[in-house]
Amino acid sequence: MKFSVLTLFPEMFNSLNESIIGKGKEKGLIDINLVNIRDFSKNKHKQVDDTPYGGGAGMVMKADVVYEAYKSLNTKNAKVIFLTPQGKTLNQEKVKKLAQEEHIILLCGHYEGIDQRVIEEIVDEEISIGDYVLTGGEIPAMVLIDSVSRYVEGVIKKESINEESFSDGLLEYPQYTRPEIFLNKRVPEVLLSGNHQEIEKWRKKRSLENTYKKRPELLENKKLSNKDKEFIEEISNASSKNIEPIH
Numbered sequence: 001m002k003f004s005v006l007t008l009f010p011e012m013f014n015s016l017n018e019s020i021i022g023k024g025k026e027k028g029l030i031d032i033n034l035v036n037i038r039d040f041s042k043n044k045h046k047q048v049d050d051t052p053y054g055g056g057a058g059m060v061m062k063a064d065v066v067y068e069a070y071k072s073l074n075t076k077n078a079k080v081i082f083l084t085p086q087g088k089t090l091n092q093e094k095v096k097k098l099a100q101e102e103h104i105i106l107l108c109g110h111y112e113g114i115d116q117r118v119i120e121e122i123v124d125e126e127i128s129i130g131d132y133v134l135t136g137g138e139i140p141a142m143v144l145i146d147s148v149s150r151y152v153e154g155v156i157k158k159e160s161i162n163e164e165s166f167s168d169g170l171l172e173y174p175q176y177t178r179p180e181i182f183l184n185k186r187v188p189e190v191l192l193s194g195n196h197q198e199i200e201k202w203r204k205k206r207s208l209e210n211t212y213k214k215r216p217e218l219l220e221n222k223k224l225s226n227k228d229k230e231f232i233e234e235i236s237n238a239s240s241k242n243i244e245p246i247h
């Protein structure tokens with residue numbers, strides 16, 4: 001999968017050389033092509049921004065410079081995404097869909113924004129990573145690259161994708177590793193039992209419980225079995241009486 005990033009700060013993306021994404025790059029599964037927008041300024045001072053028409057605070061990135069940077073890329077079969085708080089909020093479903101793309105071009109804004117005319121000309125979709133404002137689109141672009149790359153075959157194990165939070169619309173169950181006792185807290189007995197069916201049941205229940213307690217709105221659109229519904233009823237009754245359900 002290929003990502004091209006149009007940015008004024010390509011060095012910010014060095015962190016993607018680490019860890020799982022770094023390995024994906026080394027294996028040739030992910031290609032991240034960083035394009036410095038400043039290289040396309042024809043101005044002798046390499047100026048990339050100017051004051052806004054109509055006045056106001058800050059500077060606006062110039063349409064022609066951004067457009068030249070975009071035109072330097074092979075845009076056939078590419079999807080152009082502009083990272084902006086005005087976009088649709090990224091979620092796991094969207095991440096999965098984006099992983100089907102061949103080439104994603106990420107446009108990162110800075111200063112007070114980018115001249116609207118170039119946005120209208122080149123952008124297919126606007127994406128936000130949440131309702132807060134960052135200093136630029138670079139961190140959101142890295143969030144998108146990281147989350148989408150996990151779905152590229154070979155980057156992480158298939159089982160990890162199936163077991164993680166949101167994979168079936170629920171949050172993940174709690175995890176434990178050695179030692180068996182830590183600060184007087186024991187690992188739940190069932191996980192030591194070797195009984196895979198019971199372990200699966202326990203994990204499903206903890207997933208439901210986590211989701212119900214931490215992100216109840218995720219359960220609203222989820223199809224639940226009668227057994228799941230009964231269990232949620234049980235937790236709901238227990239929590240209204242301030243009783244910890246028995247694990």
Ligand code: ADE
Pocket residue numbers: 083084085127128129130131132133134135136137140
């Ligand atoms: N640029 C600045 N803030 C942003 C956000 N929350 N999401 C995407 N791009 C941004």
